[in-house]
Amino acid sequence: MKKSIAGLVVAGAMVATLATGCSTRPSADELKQLEDLKAEVASLEREISAKESEKGALMKAIADKTALLSQCEKDKALVQERLRGM
Numbered sequence: 001m002k003k004s005i006a007g008l009v010v011a012g013a014m015v016a017t018l019a020t021g022c023s024t025r026p027s028a029d030e031l032k033q034l035e036d037l038k039a040e041v042a043s044l045e046r047e048i049s050a051k052e053s054e055k056g057a058l059m060k061a062i063a064d065k066t067a068l069l070s071q072c073e074k075d076k077a078l079v080q081e082r083l084r085g086m
Contacts (some may be wrong), residue, residue, distance in 0.1 A: 026034070
């Protein structure tokens with residue numbers, strides 16, 4: 001019985017939603033909110049793109065510094081080896 005009542009309530013809510021949702025158009029305020037949200041989404045997407053570009057540049061800088069560090073360590077080891085040989 002509880003399932004039957006719950007089913008009727010859900011069905012009634014769906015019918016009420018469909019009946020009111022199909023007959024009305026968005027108001028000017030709702031359209032403005034939609035446009036504002038679209039503008040915000042576009043702005044956030046541009047910001048994401050800029051941050052991804054910045055991240056790529058930083059990752060390249062890290063790779064360059066890591067390669068330079070590796071070369072310095074090799075040079076240091078070579079100098080230390082030559083100093084021991086003296």
